[in-house]
């Protein structure tokens with residue numbers, strides 16, 4: 404009898420542990436209410452100043468939200484056409500861990516649609532060579548693979564990329580140590596070429 408009771412407790416505990424935290428929060432509803440005005444319902448934002456986040460891995464989105472929540476990364480104030488002005492630090496702080504994971508899972512399931520950027524094909528070709536040598540290790544398949552957990556660079560809005568390159572260069576945004584080593588060695592021409600390469604879709 405005692406043995407049976409013990410078993411029941413063990414089974415109940417195991418079931419609790421196995422239950423994914425995300426199952427309590429509705430990612431689609433959170434996205435609609437808290438993110439869609441800026442990032443779009445499917446994560447493919449329409450304003451080139453706002454990054455596309457569709458198809459990023461859930462781990463990437465969760466990590467980025469953590470950087471905003473802690474304040475390690477500062478978000479710019481932004482006012483969408485239909486919605487209130489806010490920044491990513493406020494947004495990240497307004498979500499529980501569970502809600503963050505749920506909304507991250509939701510956007511991870513959406514399809515990344517490459518932006519229709521203008522680009523310089525000759526410079527993009529130069530950028531491809533630099534990318535292969537210095538960035539492909541972590542941003543593989545030309546910066547298009549979500550499973551790298553390093554965002555999607557290929558087909559991201561060009562204006563957003565330019566802004567991030569500048570923030571990274573000035574040390575205003577944190578980056579992995581190993582990326583910093585490579586990134587900080589780039590000169591201005593190489594950065595321009597890389598931006599053209601990603602704007603062109605990483606090809």
Ligand code: HEC
Nearest residue numbers: 437438441453454464467477478479481489491494506554
């Ligand atoms: C008021 C507009 C606005 C809202 C609402 C908003 N975002 Fe953002 N988000 C931005 C802007 C602008 C940036 C880019 C730059 C910055 O300021 O860091 C950004 C950046 C991000 C990034 C970093 C992407 C990258 O490639 O580095 C993630 C992830 C993100 N937002 C997720 C979310 C999620 C999830 C929600 C909803 C819970 C949300 N955002 C709500 C405007 C918004």
Ligand code: HEC
Nearest residue numbers: 466467537538540541552553554567579581582585586597
């Ligand atoms: C050691 C692995 C690594 C290397 C090497 C690396 N990166 Fe990264 N990169 C990352 C990770 C991880 C992130 C996501 C950081 C975060 O969560 O904010 C990132 C983010 C970025 C972002 C911001 C994307 C966004 O959506 O906000 C840019 C731009 C970028 N990397 C460019 C480069 C370039 C250019 C190179 C080569 C010179 C490079 N990276 C090399 C790992 C790397």
